[in-house]
Amino acid sequence: MAKNDFGPPDFREMLPPVIKKNYGNWKSHDIPRPGVLKHTSYTGDVIHSVRVASPRLVSSDWIREISDVADKYCDGYVRFTTRNNLEFLVSDEKKLQPLINELDAKDYMIGGVGLSISNVVHTQGWIHCKSAVTDASGITKGVMDKMADYFTGKKSVPARLRIAVACCVNMCGACHCSDIAIVGIHRTIPKINDEAVARSCELPNVVASCPTGAIRPNPKTKSISIVAEKCMMCGNCVVVCPSLKIMDPENDGVSIWVGGKVSNARSGPAFSRLAIPYIPNEPPRWSTVTAAVNNLVEVWAANAKSGERMGEWINRIGWERFFKLTNLPFTDKHIDDFTHATTTFRSTTQSKF
Amino acid sequence: MEESKTPLLDELEKGDWPSFVTEIKRAAKKNKGAAGLLSQLESSYKEKIGHWKHGGIVGVKGYGGGVVGRYCDDPEKYPDIREFHTVRVCQPAGFFYTTKKLRQLADIWDKYGSGLYNMHGSTGDIILLGTTTPNLQPCVDELAEIGFDLGGSGGALRSLSCCVGQARCEKACIDSMDIVRELTQQYQAEIHRPAWPYKFKIKSSGCPNDCAAASARSDLAVIGVWRDTIRIDNSAVRKEVDGGYDIFNRVVRRCPSEALTWDQKKRELTVSAEDCVHCMHCINMMPDAISIGRERGATLLIGGKATVVKGSMIGWILVPFIKMDPPYSELKDLFYKMTEWWAENAKNRERIGELIDRLGYSTFLDAIGLKPLPQMVRAPRSNPYIFWKKEEVK
Numbered sequence: 001m002a003k004n005d006f007g008p009p010d011f012r013e014m015l016p017p018v019i020k021k022n023y024g025n026w027k028s029h030d031i032p033r034p035g036v037l038k039h040t041s042y043t044g045d046v047i048h049s050v051r052v053a054s055p056r057l058v059s060s061d062w063i064r065e066i067s068d069v070a071d072k073y074c075d076g077y078v079r080f081t082t083r084n085n086l087e088f089l090v091s092d093e094k095k096l097q098p099l100i101n102e103l104d105a106k107d108y109m110i111g112g113v114g115l116s117i118s119n120v121v122h123t124q125g126w127i128h129c130k131s132a133v134t135d136a137s138g139i140t141k142g143v144m145d146k147m148a149d150y151f152t153g154k155k156s157v158p159a160r161l162r163i164a165v166a167c168c169v170n171m172c173g174a175c176h177c178s179d180i181a182i183v184g185i186h187r188t189i190p191k192i193n194d195e196a197v198a199r200s201c202e203l204p205n206v207v208a209s210c211p212t213g214a215i216r217p218n219p220k221t222k223s224i225s226i227v228a229e230k231c232m233m234c235g236n237c238v239v240v241c242p243s244l245k246i247m248d249p250e251n252d253g254v255s256i257w258v259g260g261k262v263s264n265a266r267s268g269p270a271f272s273r274l275a276i277p278y279i280p281n282e283p284p285r286w287s288t289v290t291a292a293v294n295n296l297v298e299v300w301a302a303n304a305k306s307g308e309r310m311g312e313w314i315n316r317i318g319w320e321r322f323f324k325l326t327n328l329p330f331t332d333k334h335i336d337d338f339t340h341a342t343t344t345f346r347s348t349t350q351s352k353f
Numbered sequence: 354m355e356e357s358k359t360p361l362l363d364e365l366e367k368g369d370w371p372s373f374v375t376e377i378k379r380a381a382k383k384n385k386g387a388a389g390l391l392s393q394l395e396s397s398y399k400e401k402i403g404h405w406k407h408g409g410i411v412g413v414k415g416y417g418g419g420v421v422g423r424y425c426d427d428p429e430k431y432p433d434i435r436e437f438h439t440v441r442v443c444q445p446a447g448f449f450y451t452t453k454k455l456r457q458l459a460d461i462w463d464k465y466g467s468g469l470y471n472m473h474g475s476t477g478d479i480i481l482l483g484t485t486t487p488n489l490q491p492c493v494d495e496l497a498e499i500g501f502d503l504g505g506s507g508g509a510l511r512s513l514s515c516c517v518g519q520a521r522c523e524k525a526c527i528d529s530m531d532i533v534r535e536l537t538q539q540y541q542a543e544i545h546r547p548a549w550p551y552k553f554k555i556k557s558s559g560c561p562n563d564c565a566a567a568s569a570r571s572d573l574a575v576i577g578v579w580r581d582t583i584r585i586d587n588s589a590v591r592k593e594v595d596g597g598y599d600i601f602n603r604v605v606r607r608c609p610s611e612a613l614t615w616d617q618k619k620r621e622l623t624v625s626a627e628d629c630v631h632c633m634h635c636i637n638m639m640p641d642a643i644s645i646g647r648e649r650g651a652t653l654l655i656g657g658k659a660t661v662v663k664g665s666m667i668g669w670i671l672v673p674f675i676k677m678d679p680p681y682s683e684l685k686d687l688f689y690k691m692t693e694w695w696a697e698n699a700k701n702r703e704r705i706g707e708l709i710d711r712l713g714y715s716t717f718l719d720a721i722g723l724k725p726l727p728q729m730v731r732a733p734r735s736n737p738y739i740f741w742k743k744e745e746v747k
Binding site (some may be wrong): 003004005006007008009010011013014019023024026027028029030039047048053054055056057058059060061062063064065066067068070071076077078080082083084086102108109121123124125126127128129130131133135137138139140141142144148149151166167170171172173174175176177198210211232235236239240242247249252259260263264265266267269270271281284285306307326327338339 | 622
């Protein structure tokens with residue numbers, strides 16, 4: 001008899017003894033070198049964590065390889081971070097430098113701690129998703145190749161910078177609160193194959209799925225029609241009725257958003273805001289996207305005060321200066337016209353010229 | 354020399370960052386599905402379009418979700434990925450593993466699937482990428498034998514996730530890993546048998562830094578906080594100042610509620626407890642000298658979600674402070690009340706935040722028996738269109 005509903009492995013069985021012993025009793029931490037965290041407990045115990053970059057999409061070979069390393073230096077304990085990095089947990093300080101040496105020798109990239117650009121949180125993309133407008137892994141690879149020195153600490157940044165990539169507006173990667181977000185978008189409305197829609201979709205559900213009321217039943221074709229001016233290309237109807245086709249390689253692409261954060265430090269969590277409405281898909285390396293991200297990072301790094309996140313910097317200097325400094329055009333696309341749009345319009349006479 | 358069949362993807366093996374293409378190629382040496390994936394992905398890169406289609410529903414015994422059907426749109430061309438389903442495996446809280454467990458997982462996935470993984474998916478699960486319909490059941494059965502259970506999918510509670518919490522962080526005000534573990538065990542039915550209008554996510558972060566992105570990425574966020582005052586070790590403060598640390602500009606001046614004072618003469622940092630908003634800035638800047646208070650609990654936020662359908666939402670304060678002692682009965686009780694109200698009132702694919710937006714926060718608070726509090730709003734309403742209850746008028 002198969003067992004069901006027993007839940008994931010208990011984390012308590014996965015913890016190194018020093019963590020078990022000092023659970024809830026950590027006193028402080030510091031960063032002895034880029035990519036390495038040293039946590040100290042009230043008991044005086046210490047654990048080092050060595051953080052390395054992961055491509056997130058990994059093979060069994062990779063899993064066995066990191067396991068070999070962890071067996072050698074970490075008594076067989078590893079963890080992953082919420083941003084898809086891998087952490088080697090070193091209980092015996094004598095093994096720290098030999099571990100770093102081996103990781104260096106094997107070309108693992110150590111970094112992503114403290115004032116750095118950490119790993120990208122991203123979605124599935126063309127690799128395995130039906131609604132992907134772009135390939136999140138490819139963009140991530142292109143961007144992080146460029147950002148590598150900010151990950152390893154060779155180049156410094158004024159504050160943390162979090163990048164996320166989502167391959168459609170479903171935003172499984174929850175881009176909406178990232179310092180820099182890259183989001184796949186459509187620019188043309190779904191194409192309707194009347195015969196297929198009539199055969200395979202429940203029309204009332206399709207009509208109800210549209211958040212703007214752009215979809216109407218079409219009694220003639222026993223299908224639906226879409227009011228183009230009302231459609232905002234969210235793709236919700238396509239999920240409900242796969243016979244609607246929204247993919248359009250010529251017009252699909254990505255948008256870039258800035259200034260979001262989730263931390264409550266200083267200011268509260270904030271949404272990312274539109275910086276660049278559209279860049280075409282440019283596989284394999286998305287060079288325009290990569291250059292745009294690099295520009296945003298460099299302008300921010302050169303102008304922000306120490307400790308200022310992207311959004312905090314923009315709030316201080318104002319959007320008019322942000323667009324000027326980054327040399328990005330401000331267009332009609334940047335003015336919100338969705339729900340609560342008016343809350344984003346400015347009423348104060350305080351402008352920068 | 355033989356010409357590469359994946360010239361575009363090969364470009365992504367260049368550069369410093371670890372390459373996912375290299376990983377797919379490693380798996381492709383052992384598994385036809387992974388090889389098929391590689392070829393199809395090259396086509397996507399060439400044509401700028403995905404090749405996965407909406408498929409039929411797949412499942413395993415006893416579960417209404419946890420496996421997601423995935424089919425390629427040209428099975429003639431790519432027969433090895435005709436079926437290439439996802440298995441969502443619920444991760445241990447905090448993403449801690451022993452290598453023994455990881456090796457066992459890899460052995461099973463090599464036997465039944467592509468040998469490719471996401472460590473981890475956006476929600477937190479271990480994502481096993483790609484297997485056939487007949488392999489699903491034996492794969493899930495063997496995973497059960499080594500202690501791995503499925504995660505959530507569809508209109509269900511999705512796998513919970515959290516930050517590293519008290520396992521290795523001095524800032525954790527709550528035991529986020531234990532909370533996630535306890536709720537995951539309690540809500541197995543809600544995770545494994547979809548019965549709701551849409552997904553529901555719970556995430557927990559140990560402190561207001563919110564490393565789990567709970568406020569943005571979960572319908573119900575449990576974020577640790579303290580309600581007494583921060584603790585300042587002035588001998589440690591002085592040590593840092595003596596070392597040249599610019600305490601005024603880096604810490605005091607940036608306190609958002611002007612709660613900190615640095616007395617240069619006495620060389621003493623003080624906090625006005627009633628002014629502190631518990632934002633974490635000073636603690637983040639001086640972890641040796643400043644620490645979280647002792648009266649700890651959580652803030653609960655409701656309604657966080659990404660864009661589709663009605664736009665992104667960051668969770669709203671539901672309970673400013675709640676004690677978080679195991680088995681977290683008060684939180685569990687609230688969860689049942691809110692999901693019951695949501696399931697009863699929501700339209701298809703309407704998240705709880707969107708439902709609250711449609712029906713009103715007061716209506717929701719009423720339904721789950723919570724009193725309105727000033728912490729719930731940025732500001733009170735600015736319009737006079739107030740709904741009065743029958744009993745409030747003559």
